[in-house]
Amino acid sequence: MFDPDRVAEEIMAACAARRQIAPLAARSPGFDMGQAYQVTAALRRIRQARGERPAGRKIGFTNRTIWDEYQVYAPIWGDMYATTVQETDGDATLDLSPYLEPRIEPEIAFGLVRAPEPGMDEAALLGCIGWVAHGFEIVHSLFAGWRFAAADTVAAFALHGAYRLGPRTAIAHAPREGWLSALTRFEISLYRDGALTDRGQAVNVLDGPLSALRHLNDLLAKDPHNPPLAAGEIVTTGTVTRAFPVRPGETWHTELHGLDLPGLTIRFT
Secondary structure (H helix, E strand, O other): OOOHHHHHHHHHHHHHHOOOOOOHHHHOOOOOHHHHHHHHHHHHHHHHHOOOOEEEEEEEOOEHHHHHHHOOOOOEEEEEEOOOEEEOOOEEEEOOOOOOOOEEEEEEEEEEOOOOOOOOOHHHHHOOEEEEEEEEEEEOOOOHHHOOOHHHHHHOHHHEEEEEEOOOEEHHHOOHHHHHHHOOOOEEEEEEOOEEEEEEEHHHEOOOHHHHHHHHHHHHHOOOOOOOOOOOOEEEOOOOOOOEEOOOOOEEEEEEEOOOOOOOEEEEO
16 A cells, blocks of 8 residues: 655655665556655655755756656656755855766746745736746756656655755846746756856746746646645746756856846856
8 A cells, every 4th residue: 555654754765875766666556646746745744844944846847858868748846945955146066975866957946925826827927926046956866877757756856956046136127028028038058167068948948937837836736735835935947958967076057148147157076
């Protein structure tokens, strides 16, 4: 019989030991997305009981250009915590030793100042956002070689390892119509040790970060086990470029085009 608490305890123990495990769906053919999100809720209970504070949500697999690479064909989400999110002035460092096969993802994050209502469109959701920022999510895999089913990724923290959030820009900084347009048209260039590695477009992310937020809001409206979005949450909307392996000693940076946000630099140790 399925026990989300038991699965959550296995996930927590593997992460603490930095030990990869066999995919859950391969061991239990009935393991599906509904059960995986019950594990998400169980993980939150465990982490809160030990003093961790949820900081928001990450949305994963919004970039349709990487679906074939990972054999995952729909977005997922997971919790982020005050222990995993750190704000920076645009220049960050990160010790990679806690993470398994880590990869870097340049993303756009939103700060919610009010709770969205179910069914809101992109323009209405923009009215719930107080600020926009650029960030790096470091994702990692409890499953060797990044081989898994979609439900596995959900249960394993939605692959979330760490988040480095760049400077916040208030929505009031520009007209809302300008934000609506820019958030569907911008590009991000990603560099490793000064060499261009990839360039991604806003439309890669479900047609834009606001559309990714809309997807999450609609998904949570149907979720009986996890809470809806709330004021004060940070929501990061998925990688704009492909995700790339990172190693100690590397320095990565980004340049944004068409969106009034600064690029970021991160050094890995």
